[in-house]
Amino acid sequence: MQKYYKAEMDRFLRFSTRALRLFFFLPPLILVLVWYTARHSPSGAPPPPFLDKFLGLGMLLFAALIAATAHVTRAMAPRGYALNDVELLIDRAMKPVRIPLREILEVSELEDGLLRRSLRLLGASGYYGYYGLFWNKKLGRYRAYVTRTTGLLAVRTEKSLYVLSPDDNKDFASSLNSLIRK
Numbered sequence: 001m002q003k004y005y006k007a008e009m010d011r012f013l014r015f016s017t018r019a020l021r022l023f024f025f026l027p028p029l030i031l032v033l034v035w036y037t038a039r040h041s042p043s044g045a046p047p048p049p050f051l052d053k054f055l056g057l058g059m060l061l062f063a064a065l066i067a068a069t070a071h072v073t074r075a076m077a078p079r080g081y082a083l084n085d086v087e088l089l090i091d092r093a094m095k096p097v098r099i100p101l102r103e104i105l106e107v108s109e110l111e112d113g114l115l116r117r118s119l120r121l122l123g124a125s126g127y128y129g130y131y132g133l134f135w136n137k138k139l140g141r142y143r144a145y146v147t148r149t150t151g152l153l154a155v156r157t158e159k160s161l162y163v164l165s166p167d168d169n170k171d172f173a174s175s176l177n178s179l180i181r182k
């Protein structure tokens with residue numbers, strides 16, 4: 001049996017992702033405008049060669065850094081969750097996370113807004129998702145792979161606590177509970 005549960009981004013996450021994309025692409029755009037203005041100045045004097053080379057190199061480096069950051073961040077974001085008879089798979093384009101069912105101790109619902117008081121130790125918050133290693137006073141250290149802050153599930157294993165956000169969290173929880181009880 002293989003069952004897949006989507007994890008769609010909520011309205012706030014879609015907004016913050018778009019805003020951050022715009023914020024990340026503004027510095028290279030400003031560099032292009034400065035470079036273009038310097039090359040086509042009304043005085044007719046060409047820009048100093050060091051400025052021309054610096055701005056050209058700066059534009060390339062910024063563009064490469066932003067493209068790499070956007071690609072990796074999107075590839076590491078959760079897209080959904082798959083359940084089968086052997087494991088829970090957190091579906092990501094890069095490095096999917098596999099949790100063997102035999103390690104899962106319990107599945108429970110979390111109260112809405114609990115993640116707002118969390119400290120990000122390593123990961124991303126608000127750019128394609130909330131994922132990585134976090135700490136919270138109530139939960140302690142946990143790994144989040146979520147695309148919204150409401151309707152969350154806690155999956156406790158022998159080693160870690162995972163926070164997930166399947167679109168149909170009730171069906172996901174009941175399916176996962178029935179699989180771990182086998």
